[in-house]
Structures are given as structure tokens and as C-alpha cells.
Amino acid sequence: MAEDKKHDKQVPNNVIQLGPTKCTAEGCSKKPAKASFCDEHFEWFKAGLITKEGMKAADFEKKHYHFMRAKKAA
Structure with missing residues (x-):
């Protein structure tokens, strides 16, 4: 039982987000889906x-x- 308390103290509680938290495109605050872009801006990037x-x-x-003409035609 003393070992359980010791183990609890070793667990870090300061987790850092490694990836981007919003789309890389300027002025966009959506959550990234692919390659640090949201779905719309990933299509623009491609x-x-x-x-x-x-x-x-x-x-x-x-x-x-x-791009808009091609998208409209499709």
C-alpha cells in the first residue's frame, strides 16, 4: 500500500500539447485535420x-x- 502512494507521486500532471491546436492558414481558428490544416484549407493547400x-x-x-470554376463544374 505504501508503494501505491509512492507511484501516484511519480505521475506527471503537466501534459504539453505537441501538435498545432488550430489551422495553420492565416485567419483560421478551426481544428486541424490533415497536415496542420482544417479540411477546407487542406484542399486549398493541395x-x-x-x-x-x-x-x-x-x-x-x-x-x-x-479553383472555384473547377469545383463548380465538378
């Missing part, structure tokens, strides 16, 4: 609309226009 750091691509407007 289409090249945003970088892996979460910033908009240099030609974002053009890519977004084509």
Missing part, C-alpha cells in the same frame, strides 16, 4: 492556393478563380 506556412500564394486571386 490546389496551391496557400503555402505550407499558411500564407496565400503570390498568384492567389488567379488560382482561386480557377
